[in-house]
Amino acid sequence: WLPNPIRSVKDLERVVVPDVKDSLSYVYEAIDMTKKVLDNRVPLIGFAGSxxxxxxxCVQGQGSKNFDKAKEFCFTQPEAAHQLLQKITDTTIAYLKEKVNHGVNAVQVFDSWxxxxxxxxxxxxxWKYIQQIVDALKPHTEVIVFGKGCWFALNDMAKSGASALGVDWTCSARNARYLSGGEITLQGNxxxxxxxxxxxxxxxxxxxxxxEFGKDRFIANLGHGILPNIPVENAQAFVDAVKEYGQ
Known part of the structure; x- marks a missing residue:
């Protein structure tokens, strides 16, 4: 819940592009600690919302079933919306680049909505803002793009320069391979x-x-984030099934 959502050009004036090294230093400290514990046994992915x-x-101020206020803002004040999107994009690029500097092995842009x-x-x-992020990060690391419910964009995503695409559970493996052109690594679902x-x-x-996906060019994963009340033994069953595949 955000106490002061952005609903106008005046609200937009108080939005700043921060120095991520300063304002998000705790994130990078967490990465350093995590990398030390992992000791290169498994790769670490750095995430950012799209x-x-x-x-x-930022606009809705809270979760929503349809984000009607966010869409209204974009459709009635498109210039302000694009200014806000660019500020978020610039911050996200800086945020992810610093994660790479701290050792993450890949980054993922998570477009939940x-x-x-x-x-x-x-x-x-x-999409055009996600493309900016891909262009800025791909010289530095592998980039995964995930859009929930965005099966219609898989073809464009496959041409973006991203290394892999996330797929949610509403898109079958067959359709995902077809829509993405069949050459790019898929993750999910x-x-x-x-x-x-x-x-x-x-x-x-x-x-x-x-x-269904095939073991090549495939990263076994969930089709979105894990729910907080999943029993640990059930999550372990998922991991074990992946590790035991083909044995």
Whole structure:
């Protein structure tokens, strides 16, 4: 919940592009500690919300089923919306570059609310800003792009220079391969809520998922973030199923 959402040009004037090294130093300290504990055993991915998804929260001020206030802001004050999106984009680029400087092995742009937009509006208010992030980060690290509900953009995403694309559980492996051109690495797409299923069932579904995507050019993962109340043993069943695949 944000006490002072951005709803006008006047509100926009108080938005600053911060010095990420100073204002977000605790994030980089956490990365340093995590990298030390991992000791290069597994790669560490650095995440950031997409500019559109961040705008949704900045304008709406809270979570929403349809982010109507965010969309109203974009459609009635497009110039202000683009100014805000650019500020978020510039900050996100600096934020992710500093994560790379602290040793993350890849970065992922997480567009949780991209599917709220039509394909045309997605191009204007989300994708062109994600493309800026990809262009800025790809000389420095591998970039993964994930758009929830954005199956319609997979073809453009595949041409962006990103190293991999995330897919949510509403898009089948077959469609994801077809829409993305079949050459780029895909990541996903297990429904996070399915981790409430019994561990034995989870293992069967994970095996089926990998069979459908194929083990090449595929990163087994959830189709969105893990839910906080998932039993640990169920999450472990997912991980074990991936590790045991093909044995």
């Amino acid at each position: 500019p559109w998804t961040i705008l949704c929260y 991209g599917g709220m937009l039509s394909p045309t509006d997605y191009q204007e208010f989300s 297990f429904d996070p809520s399915r981790l409430f299923s019994p561990p034995a069932e989870i293992k069967k579904m994970v095996t089926q998922m990998i069979n």
